[in-house]
Amino acid sequence: xxxxxxxxxxxxxxxxxxxxxxxxxxxxxxxxxxxxxxxxxxxxxxxxxxxxxxxxxxxxxxxxxxxxxxxxxxxxxxxxxxxxxxxxxxxxxxxxxxx
Amino acid sequence: xxxxxxxxxxxxxxxxxxxxxxxxxxxxxxxxxxxxxxxxxxxxxxxxxxxxxxxxxxxxxxxxxxxxxxxxxxxxxxxxxxxxxxxxxxxxxxxxxxxxxxxx
Amino acid sequence: xxxxxxxxxxxxxxxxxxxxxxxxxxxxxxxxxxxxxxxxxxxxxxxxxxxxxxxxxxxxxxxxxxxxxxxxxxxxxxxxxxxxxxxxxxxxxxxxxxxxxxxxxxxxxxxxxxxxxxxxxxxxxxxxxxxxxxxxxxxxxxxxxxxxxxxxxxxxxxxxxxxxxxxxxxxxxxxxxxxxxxxxxxxxxxxxxxxxxxxxxxxxxxxxxxx
Numbered sequence: 001x002x003x004x005x006x007x008x009x010x011x012x013x014x015x016x017x018x019x020x021x022x023x024x025x026x027x028x029x030x031x032x033x034x035x036x037x038x039x040x041x042x043x044x045x046x047x048x049x050x051x052x053x054x055x056x057x058x059x060x061x062x063x064x065x066x067x068x069x070x071x072x073x074x075x076x077x078x079x080x081x082x083x084x085x086x087x088x089x090x091x092x093x094x095x096x097x098x099x
Numbered sequence: 100x101x102x103x104x105x106x107x108x109x110x111x112x113x114x115x116x117x118x119x120x121x122x123x124x125x126x127x128x129x130x131x132x133x134x135x136x137x138x139x140x141x142x143x144x145x146x147x148x149x150x151x152x153x154x155x156x157x158x159x160x161x162x163x164x165x166x167x168x169x170x171x172x173x174x175x176x177x178x179x180x181x182x183x184x185x186x187x188x189x190x191x192x193x194x195x196x197x198x199x200x201x202x203x
Numbered sequence: 204x205x206x207x208x209x210x211x212x213x214x215x216x217x218x219x220x221x222x223x224x225x226x227x228x229x230x231x232x233x234x235x236x237x238x239x240x241x242x243x244x245x246x247x248x249x250x251x252x253x254x255x256x257x258x259x260x261x262x263x264x265x266x267x268x269x270x271x272x273x274x275x276x277x278x279x280x281x282x283x284x285x286x287x288x289x290x291x292x293x294x295x296x297x298x299x300x301x302x303x304x305x306x307x308x309x310x311x312x313x314x315x316x317x318x319x320x321x322x323x324x325x326x327x328x329x330x331x332x333x334x335x336x337x338x339x340x341x342x343x344x345x346x347x348x349x350x351x352x353x354x355x356x357x358x359x360x361x362x363x364x365x366x367x368x369x370x371x372x373x374x375x376x377x378x379x380x381x382x383x384x385x386x387x388x389x390x391x392x393x394x395x396x397x398x399x400x401x402x403x404x405x406x407x408x409x410x411x412x413x414x
Binding site for chain 3: 029065075086
């Protein structure tokens with residue numbers, strides 16, 4: 001499900017790791033998910049980069065945006081309901097492949 | 100880099116009960132909303148710029164202002180940054196209102 | 204409801220009991236008009252646009268999706284087009300995804316970083332959605348949040364939180380309540396609350412439409 005993006009690095013089902021980066025600027029990858037493992041649920045399509053748009057840049061080239069799924073029990077130290085999941089829209093440059 | 104004051108997912112400090120009361124928007128809030136959207140529609144500012152301005156605010160100020168107050172503060176910051184308006188002329192205009200109302 | 208037409212009027216001047224930021228926005232508005240960066244029409248258009256948007260739009264969409272499986276399929280495949288079918292203009296949304304609740308899965312939507320919300324469909328978000336506590340707890344304590352709203356989901360139900368961090372806007376398609384098989388779309392729409400389309404609660408029970 002989702003858009004067909006020819007240059008996308010990842011596809012649904014791929015396991016990914018959110019980069020543990022800490023850089024200044026306008027970042028839309030929330031702190032709580034950095035360094036966490038998840039999977040690609042969907043490719044949303046390609047969008048302009050907000051990190052550049054926030055400073056008057058044109059945000060080009062567009063880059064793939066993914067719906068990334070996480071097991072809640074793997075995101076938080078203490079999370080009870082085993083089945084629950086968390087989904088976040090993350091740009092490709094914040095993701096790395098993982099096993 | 101400390102975590103941004105806007106990056107609130109899972110924060111301890113804000114783990115209290117959710118205040119359910121809703122308020123009717125005041126005229127100035129409706130105006131703030133409309134001016135914000137209109138500036139976007141005419142291409143003067145992008146939503147991402149305003150978000151960034153809110154992220155750059157003083158953290159305690161961010162937390163103490165209401166939603167539309169934050170919007171107004173960030174709109175002012177971006178309009179000044181882009182040299183569309185100056186702080187002085189906004190101050191002057193506010194001063195004109197106050198004079199009209201007979202305020203000191 | 205106050206007369207929205209006064210708000211864009213260039214000659215509408217605020218009263219002295221207004222706070223600091225309220226004064227700033229009136230000053231900013233006047234300056235932008237003077238410098239012809241905006242016209243009064245630009246501002247009025249936005250006021251009108253926003254006033255036309257309310258949860259009633261979302262309720263109509265959900266009611267149709269419950270009643271018409273083919274429409275539901277179209278809604279999930281292309282939400283903007285399905286809204287257009289119903290005369291709801293969602294074109295300003297970059298991307299729009301509908302999250303279907305089932306007996307086994309409930310979705311809940313938040314924007315932890317600011318307060319992104321499907322405004323073209325639902326209108327303005329409620330104060331609580333924008334609150335710091337909701338933005339913090341929806342991701343790590345969604346069941347606690349739902350309980351506060353009066354919704355208890357069992358351990359056999361999977362709760363999926365969506366943190367809308369980019370240009371995608373999410374609308375929850377709540378589960379159709381039991382005992383509503385014979386209801387018209389208009390009756391069904393009465394069961395679809397704004398909060399059920401954010402996902403903190405289910406839709407109202409069938410009895411609410413008969414009230």
